[in-house]
């Protein structure tokens with residue numbers, strides 16, 4: 001993979017950076033150390049930022065039901081403080097100052113940072129939570145402000161398919177940001193060419209429209225073209241590439257060297273496709289097998305495609321072990 005700028009990633013500070021949890025502890029998160037050389041982290045602890053000390057009494061999401069519907073509030077039961085507004089104000093001010101961000105890794109289950117995994121209570125004093133999970137108030141503000149931002153929690157990043165999707169997105173977005181900042185059309189053409197198979201796997205139709213945008217037949221200014229391209233990119237990358245589209249891309253790529261494979265290798269390829277149809281997790285292995293053939297037959301076009309190596313290769317191995 002050619003050198004690419006480090007993605008800028010917001011991370012909950014308690015994930016291996018600071019003992020800032022309500023109980024004065026820090027979460028062991030070895031993945032942060034693996035990622036550090038490759039990404040530029042921005043750490044944040046929203047609860048500390050709104051002035052709650054360490055240690056502090058726990059806070060929780062309480063569902064307020066009123067005449068005009070439901071509203072999630074942030075309450076500290078021990079003090080009966082309603083922190084909803086403080087958190088909303090901090091989040092808005094924080095996000096308004098944030099210029100370039102490519103992704104976020106947030107702490108699961110937190111009333112501030114959790115993304116869809118946080119307990120929700122009917123009142124400040126109820127012992128049992130409701131049968132639903134919510135999103136922390138900071139996380140909600142973040143995803144509202146950046147609707148297509150790649151966001152995972154520390155549990156999701158342990159899942160190989162989710163991790164692969166997240167890393168693919170943040171590196172694709174960081175490289176795109178560099179292209180946008182260059183102001184050069186030829187850089188965008190180059191970006192589109194190198195990412196063609198990757199984009200095809202995510203959304204073939206959108207990839208074709210992005211090709212039209214890049215072709216820029218009506219000679220629009222760079223600013224307009226890059227904005228339109230960026231909108232397509234963010235949206236298309238927000239959903240994981242499906243098994244069918246990945247197989248289509250791989251079959252398309254195999255067309256560059258399949259005549260040179262011997263019968264055993266062709267049979268192996270069929271077997272691997274079968275395995276992949278049953279288990280998403282083998283996609284990485286399939287791509288590695290392709291890479292060995294691409295190198296053997298020196299297929300220059302495929303060697304330049306980010307699809308086979310969308311982020312630094314060392315990351316996948318090291319993150320699998322933590």
Ligand code: SF4
Pocket residue numbers: 012013014015020021022044045046047048107110112113
């Ligand atoms: S989950 Fe978020 S608010 Fe809670 S300690 Fe971690 S960084 Fe701070």
